[in-house]
Amino acid sequence: MKGKLYGIGVGPGDPELLTLKAKRILEAADVVAVPVKEEGEKSTALEIIRPVVSLEHKELLEVVFRMAKDKEERKRCREAAGKQLTDVLDQGKNVAMITLGDVAVYSTYMYVNQYAAERGYETEIIPGIPSFCSGAAAAGLPLMEGNESLVIVPSVKAGKALEDAIAGFDNVVVMKAGNSIGKIGELLDKYGRYRECATVLSCVGMKDEYIGPLDSDREYSYFTTVMIKREKR
Amino acid sequence: MKGKLYGIGVGPGDPELLTLKAKRILEAADVVAVPVKEEGEKSTALEIIRPVVSLEHKELLEVVFRMAKDKEERKRCREAAGKQLTDVLDQGKNVAMITLGDVAVYSTYMYVNQYAAERGYETEIIPGIPSFCSGAAAAGLPLMEGNESLVIVPSVKAGKALEDAIAGFDNVVVMKAGNSIGKIGELLDKYGRYRECATVLSCVGMKDEYIGPLDSDREYSYFTTVMIKREKR
Numbered sequence: 001m002k003g004k005l006y007g008i009g010v011g012p013g014d015p016e017l018l019t020l021k022a023k024r025i026l027e028a029a030d031v032v033a034v035p036v037k038e039e040g041e042k043s044t045a046l047e048i049i050r051p052v053v054s055l056e057h058k059e060l061l062e063v064v065f066r067m068a069k070d071k072e073e074r075k076r077c078r079e080a081a082g083k084q085l086t087d088v089l090d091q092g093k094n095v096a097m098i099t100l101g102d103v104a105v106y107s108t109y110m111y112v113n114q115y116a117a118e119r120g121y122e123t124e125i126i127p128g129i130p131s132f133c134s135g136a137a138a139a140g141l142p143l144m145e146g147n148e149s150l151v152i153v154p155s156v157k158a159g160k161a162l163e164d165a166i167a168g169f170d171n172v173v174v175m176k177a178g179n180s181i182g183k184i185g186e187l188l189d190k191y192g193r194y195r196e197c198a199t200v201l202s203c204v205g206m207k208d209e210y211i212g213p214l215d216s217d218r219e220y221s222y223f224t225t226v227m228i229k230r231e232k233r
Numbered sequence: 234m235k236g237k238l239y240g241i242g243v244g245p246g247d248p249e250l251l252t253l254k255a256k257r258i259l260e261a262a263d264v265v266a267v268p269v270k271e272e273g274e275k276s277t278a279l280e281i282i283r284p285v286v287s288l289e290h291k292e293l294l295e296v297v298f299r300m301a302k303d304k305e306e307r308k309r310c311r312e313a314a315g316k317q318l319t320d321v322l323d324q325g326k327n328v329a330m331i332t333l334g335d336v337a338v339y340s341t342y343m344y345v346n347q348y349a350a351e352r353g354y355e356t357e358i359i360p361g362i363p364s365f366c367s368g369a370a371a372a373g374l375p376l377m378e379g380n381e382s383l384v385i386v387p388s389v390k391a392g393k394a395l396e397d398a399i400a401g402f403d404n405v406v407v408m409k410a411g412n413s414i415g416k417i418g419e420l421l422d423k424y425g426r427y428r429e430c431a432t433v434l435s436c437v438g439m440k441d442e443y444i445g446p447l448d449s450d451r452e453y454s455y456f457t458t459v460m461i462k463r464e465k466r
Contacts, residue, residue, distance in 0.1 A: 016254035019362065020285060023253065052253060104369035104376040113373060125370035129252065129360050136337035137358035140346060143337040149394040151402070153382040161382040161402065168397055
């Protein structure tokens with residue numbers, strides 16, 4: 001009997017935002033797989049589950065996904081990760097791989113899910129709370145109402161998509177926006193949208209939390225999201 | 234001492250997709266508020282929490298949000314709901330209002346949250362798993378990878394946003410798409426996108442579940458979502 005592979009979204013940071021299903025499957029799994037960018041790196045996803053999941057006597061398996069610039073090297077690295085995980089499944093062990101936020105939102109788990117599924121292994125994905133939902137909750141703002149649409153766009157290297165979104169859509173969430181606050185302000189001006197319709201969410205739930213208006217004079221961390229609404233609140 | 238108002242996202246349908254926090258707050262609340270469109274209507278959100286939240290000796294409060302066509306009537310109805318809830322808060326009771334999916338995604342809770350917050354009551358929003366995340370998990374597909382963007386658009390009355398999304402963005406999720414399968418197929422053809430890049434998710438987790446390609450000859454329910462990717466899978 002081969003083991004089963006689970007991809008588990010652990011949510012955006014608050015351990016209590018784990019789902020009941022994520023907790024149950026993690027506690028029942030033989031192995032918890034922890035994705036890292038470098039060997040020995042601290043894992044935020046692992047820190048999130050520690051207070052709420054019993055990990056005693058649990059085998060932890062580090063899986064390296066290097067953020068290499070070279071596409072072929074990234075691909076090789078993902079295949080090595082897939083092989084590492086299916087080798088454990090071949091021993092009959094169930095493996096649950098944790099991932100920040102939701103599994104379908106910018107997660108590397110999807111590559112190993114495909115690798116394992118294509119080779120006939122059973123896989124299951126457990127969704128998690130994405131950071132834009134917890135950010136909206138913290139700001140007390142809806143992502144969308146009525147018949148509105150929403151665009152989620154990363155600011156990095158996404159010039160055209162970011163501009164099209166601000167030009168034409170009701171609600172826009174800009175992720176990884178720390179270095180683009182000035183640019184976002186300029187695009188709002190260019191398309192006649194009020195700067196007061198934008199809310200910056202930085203380090204939500206952490207010690208440097210900032211939830212407030214666009215302020216080009218502040219410095220923002222990488223974990224900064226900007227929510228843009230059609231109307232002023 | 235006035236009570237506190239909570240808005241709780243209960244997720245898309247599977248009771249185990251409730252978060253640990255939602256369960257804790259619902260079990261501690263004095264009153265669980267249940268939004269309905271008509272008095273006495275069955276609540277899906279209430280059915281979702283029953284198997285996992287202990288509701289014994291818990292006061293259930295029905296709150297009516299009529300889907301009136303008239304904007305002023307909808308507004309009056311929301312204000313009445315806000316008044317109904319703050320009256321309970323005035324008795325010193327904590328109230329947790331449940332809502333399907335995530336609280337920031339097309340939820341009426343946001344109106345009463347604003348009503349209560351503006352009047353000085355303490356409020357807190359607990360995010361839930363939105364249906365597009367659980368749909369992507371069920372289909373085994375990422376919503377976005379790398380530097381991709383995502384547009385979420387309701388098909389109803391959203392002709393231009395739907396067309397702009399299909400014309401210009403990597404990933405598109407069309408919600409409430411049951412009556413628009415034919416239209417979506419035409420738009421894919423018009424903008425040179427492959428029909429094979431679209432996956433229909435209908436009644437996920439229910440008895441009439443369908444996860445598969447666009448098929449204009451099938452009938453689809455209101456709870457149908459279409460995921461469109463840039464590339465064929």
